[in-house]
Each structure stands twice: as C-alpha cells, then as structure tokens.
Amino acid sequence: MAIPRRACACAYLHLQLVLLGCLLLPTAAQSQPVGEAELLLEIKRAWGDPPKLAAWSAAASAADAHCRWPYVGCDSTGRVTSLVLAGINVTGPIPDAIGGLSSLTHLDASYNSITGVFPSALYNCHSLEYLSLSWNHMGGELPDDIGRDLGANLSMLYLSVNKFNGTIPVSLSRLQNLRRLALDENLFIGSIPVEIWSLKKLQWLDVSGNNFTGDVVVEGFTAMSLVMICVSENKLTGMIPEIFGRLRNLTHMLLSNNNFSGEIPLSIGWLPSLKTLSLSGNRLTGTLPSELGKYSLGLSSVFVHDNKLTGTIPEWLCAGGHLESLLASSNRLNGSIPIGLANCASLMELNLDNNQLSGEVPKALWTAGKHAIPAVALGLVHFIGDNNPFSGEIPPHIDYGMPLLHHLNLANNKLYGNIC
Numbered sequence: 432m433a434i435p436r437r438a439c440a441c442a443y444l445h446l447q448l449v450l451l452g453c454l455l456l457p458t459a460a461q462s463q464p465v466g467e468a469e470l471l472l473e474i475k476r477a478w479g480d481p482p483k484l485a486a487w488s489a490a491a492s493a494a495d496a497h498c499r500w501p502y503v504g505c506d507s508t509g510r511v512t513s514l515v516l517a518g519i520n521v522t523g524p525i526p527d528a529i530g531g532l533s534s535l536t537h538l539d540a541s542y543n544s545i546t547g548v549f550p551s552a553l554y555n556c557h558s559l560e561y562l563s564l565s566w567n568h569m570g571g572e573l574p575d576d577i578g579r580d581l582g583a584n585l586s587m588l589y590l591s592v593n594k595f596n597g598t599i600p601v602s603l604s605r606l607q608n609l610r611r612l613a614l615d616e617n618l619f620i621g622s623i624p625v626e627i628w629s630l631k632k633l634q635w636l637d638v639s640g641n642n643f644t645g646d647v648v649v650e651g652f653t654a655m656s657l658v659m660i661c662v663s664e665n666k667l668t669g670m671i672p673e674i675f676g677r678l679r680n681l682t683h684m685l686l687s688n689n690n691f692s693g694e695i696p697l698s699i700g701w702l703p704s705l706k707t708l709s710l711s712g713n714r715l716t717g718t719l720p721s722e723l724g725k726y727s728l729g730l731s732s733v734f735v736h737d738n739k740l741t742g743t744i745p746e747w748l749c750a751g752g753h754l755e756s757l758l759a760s761s762n763r764l765n766g767s768i769p770i771g772l773a774n775c776a777s778l779m780e781l782n783l784d785n786n787q788l789s790g791e792v793p794k795a796l797w798t799a800g801k802h803a804i805p806a807v808a809l810g811l812v813h814f815i816g817d818n819n820p821f822s823g824e825i826p827p828h829i830d831y832g833m834p835l836l837h838h839l840n841l842a843n844n845k846l847y848g849n850i851c
C-alpha cells in the first residue's frame with residue numbers, strides 16, 4: 432500500500448510543530464497556563480494591534496491576569512475557554528496562535544473583516560463547542576477533513592455571510608453533536624449532501640442564499656430533531672421530501688425561491704409545531720394541503736405565492752388563531768375565501784391577487800361589524816386581491832371599518848359600490 436508523499440510530509444510537519452510547541456511552552460501542559468496570555472498577545476499582534484484589544488497587555492503580573500482582559504473567558508485554572516470577539520473591527524486571517532488555546536470551547540469572531548480560508552489551526556482546539564465566523568470576508572473551500580478534525584463536541588457552527596465556495600464537505604456529517612449549522616449567504620455549489628440529514632441532533636439548518644442544485648435527497652434521514660430548515664434562494668429541484676412532514680418539532684420550513692416542483696406533501700399539513708411555511712417562488716403544482724393549519728395551531732405565516740397551485744384556500748389556516756400573513760398571489764387558486772379566514776382576528780396581511788378566486792369578499796374582511804364580531808378587518812394592514820373574479824358590493828365606509836389598513840388593491844375584479 433502506497434502512502435501518498437504529500438500526506439506524509441504534512442504529518443511530519445505537524446509533528447514538528449507539536450514538538451516545537453512543547454519546547455516553547457515547557458510548563459503549559461499541566462497547571463501553569465502561562466502560555467495562554469502569550470498566545471492572546473500573539474493573536475493581537477497578528478491582527479495588527481487593533482484598538483479594541485488595547486487592554487490586552489503584557490504588563491500584568493498575576494498568572495491569570497489575561498482572564499480579566501476584555502472578551503476573554505477562562506476556566507478555574509486560568510485556561511482560556513471563550514473568546515467573544517464579535518464586531519471588534521479586526522482584519523486579516525484568523526491567527527494560527529488560536530490553535531494553542533487548547534481549552535477553547537467558545538469562539539465568536541463574527542461581524543469583523545476577517546479574511547483568508549477556514550482556519551485549520553482550530554483543529555487543535557479539541558473542546559470547541561461553539562464556532563462563529565459569520566459576517567466576515569473569508570473564502571475558499573471548506574477543507575474536506577473539516578468534520579473529522581474539528582472537535583467532536585462542536586454543536587454550533589456558523590459560517591454565514593462569507594465567500595466560502597466549493598461543495599459542502601461530506602465529513603461535516605461526522606460532527607454528530609451538531610445542533611446548529613449555518614452556511615447561508617456564501618458561494619457554495621453542488622448538492623446538499625445526503626449525509627447532513629443523518630445528524631440526529633441537528634435542530635437548525637440554514638443553507639439559504641447559495642448556488643445549491645439538484646434534488647434534496649433524504650435517504651437514511653434521521654435528523655428528527657430539526658426545528659428549522661432553511662434552503663431558500665438556491666436552485667434546488669425535485670419534490671419537497673415527504674419526511675419533512677414528520678418532524679414533530681419543526682417550526683420553520685423555508686424553501687422559497689428554488690425550483691421545487693410536484694405537489695406539496697399532505698404530511699406538511701400535519702406538522703404540530705409549524706409556525707412559518709415558506710414555499711413561494713417555486714414551480715409547485717396541485718393543491719395546498721387541505722388540513723394545513725388544523726394540527727399546526729401556532730401557524731402564523733404561510734407564503735406560497737408565485738407557484739402553480741390550484742384548488743381552494745384551506746379552511747383551517749387560522750384554526751389556532753395565530754395566522755398573521757397569508758401570501759398566495761400568482762397561483763391558480765379558485766373557490767371563495769373560506770369562513771375560517773374571514774373569522775381570523777390575528778390576520779394582518781392577506782395577498783390573494785392574480786388567482787381565480789371568486790364569490791363575495793366576506794363582510795368580516797371589509798369592516799368590523801356594528802356589534803364588533805368578527806373584527807378581522809380591525810387588524811388588517813395589507814389586503815391585496817386584484818386580478819380575481821371576486822364579486823359583490825364593496826361596503827360603504829370601508830375606511831372606518833379598517834383602521835390599520837395601509838394597502839388595499841382590488842383592481843380588476845367584478846366588485847361594485849361606492850368608495851367614499
């Protein structure tokens with residue numbers, strides 16, 4: 432069996448560095464964390480002595496003085512466990528010295544101007560649980576071995592809003608403690624690796640705003656803890672996986688602005704925790720799940736505009752009394768506005784334009800009745816219903832009935848009446 436020369440060379444180099452580290456910090460291994468302050472100062476220097484780190488200074492005498500420096504947290508033995516460096520205006524790559532902080536569990540370097548590639552120095556921080564490099568200017572591909580070499584305790588990985596490119600390394604799925612994974616707003620390509628869906632503890636997955644393509648393949652799916660799935664703003668194709676409808680804790684399902692097609696699985700209508708369903712801007716056909724809202728009693732936002740949906744608006748959308756927005760413009764929905772919606776006092780935004788909806792607009796949507804029941808119109812801020820065959824009379828004094836109304840458009844219908 433041939434061992435690739437490159438791999439050998441790297442292993443050798445690595446060994447050398449480790450040995451060098453030991454020579455430099457002969458007493459650091461056990462109780463005397465003297466090296467920690469020096470590492471922090473090295474980080475500060477590498478970043479060009481940023482003003483926000485001015486208080487990091489060698490002048491202090493006590494062995495654990497660095498633990499009282501701003502943004503630094505330590506354990507009881509004076510080892511650095513957390514660095515919260517968010518928004519402190521640092522520029523340049525993550526310094527390699529960070530890898531010397533062997534007890535680091537929490538690193539937040541978000542909202543800076545950090546450049547360079549993903550810092551493999553962090554592989555030496557075996558206890559890392561929380562890593563955020565979001566909102567920086569980092570780029571290049573994530574290393575293939577990232578999921579093998581980052582500490583197995585990593586549970587939060589945020590790389591949002593950078594310029595990382597290439598594909599998602601399959602090895603990420605080896606981080607079996609991962610609870611949150613945010614790769615949104617980068618330049619990633621390729622498909623979402625099927626292995627991601629076997630992260631049993633994953634609650635929060637955001638890969639929106641990249642250039643992902645292909646079908647969402649979910650074979651061997653075991654990510655039953657998911658609370659949020661956000662894959663919006665990519666070029667994903669194929670059907671919405673039926674299994675998404677079996678995620679009992681799912682509150683946010685955000686799939687908008689892709690190229691999904693086929694019908695919405697009926698199971699989506701049975702999600703007990705669902706609050707926001709966003710499927711807009713795809714090529715979905717068929718009907719909205721007829722029981723949508725019936726079992727999702729916290730449902731508050733339904734965004735399904737710009738698809739090719741047919742059939743009627745489900746009766747149950749406001750069954751839990753929390754529906755605030757229904758955006759269903761630009762489909763082929765027909766039938767009339769259901770009673771369930773007309774009685775929905777929480778409703779603020781109703782966009783139904785460019786459909787084939789007919790019948791009278793329920794009185795409750797126009798104006799709070801004299802006896803104040805139902806009072807849907809009281810909360811309505813946007814009501815857009817143009818380009819439908821709605822019929823009937825627009826009630827007089829519509830303006831009294833809808834005190835918060837900001838935007839009303841009912842052009843191109845079959846309505847009549849006087850608007851004063």
Ligand SMILES: *[C@@H]1O[C@H](CO)[C@@H](O)[C@H](O)[C@H]1NC(C)=O
Nearest residue numbers: 481482483518519520521522
């Ligand atoms: C960040 O640094 C730049 C120069 O590098 C400076 O102009 C700017 O004022 C700094 N911003 C803050 C919030 O310190």
Ligand SMILES: *[C@@H]1O[C@H](CO)[C@@H](O)[C@H](O)[C@H]1NC(C)=O
Nearest residue numbers: 536556557558559582583584
């Ligand atoms: C990982 O977490 C467990 C449980 O909190 C802890 O016992 C273990 O020491 C951690 N591993 C490392 C490398 O820090």
Ligand SMILES: *[C@@H]1O[C@H](CO)[C@@H](O)[C@H](O)[C@H]1NC(C)=O
Nearest residue numbers: 569570571572594595596597
């Ligand atoms: C990925 O990013 C690196 C560094 O920014 C760049 O050199 C490389 O050309 C990029 N690759 C692609 C395929 O865009």
Ligand SMILES: *[C@@H]1O[C@H](CO)[C@@H](O)[C@H](O)[C@H]1NC(C)=O
Nearest residue numbers: 617618619620641642643644
């Ligand atoms: C996304 O992919 C398309 C075609 O595959 C390519 O033309 C486009 O430049 C890519 N955009 C980004 C931001 O990578």
Ligand SMILES: *[C@@H]1O[C@H](CO)[C@@H](O)[C@H](O)[C@H]1NC(C)=O
Nearest residue numbers: 631632654655656657679680
């Ligand atoms: C769903 O949430 C509940 C309550 O927070 C929790 O006890 C349960 O373990 C979660 N289920 C899964 C599969 O994560």
Ligand SMILES: *[C@@H]1O[C@H](CO)[C@@H](O)[C@H](O)[C@H]1NC(C)=O
Nearest residue numbers: 666667668669689690691714
């Ligand atoms: C969506 O998919 C269809 C068929 O697979 C394809 O013809 C079309 O170009 C895709 N649209 C976009 C915006 O990628």
Ligand SMILES: *[C@@H]1O[C@H](CO)[C@@H](O)[C@H](O)[C@H]1NC(C)=O
Nearest residue numbers: 741742743764765766767789
């Ligand atoms: C709605 O359209 C479907 C065909 O897409 C038709 O079968 C149905 O009768 C229509 N319903 C109403 C109430 O117009």
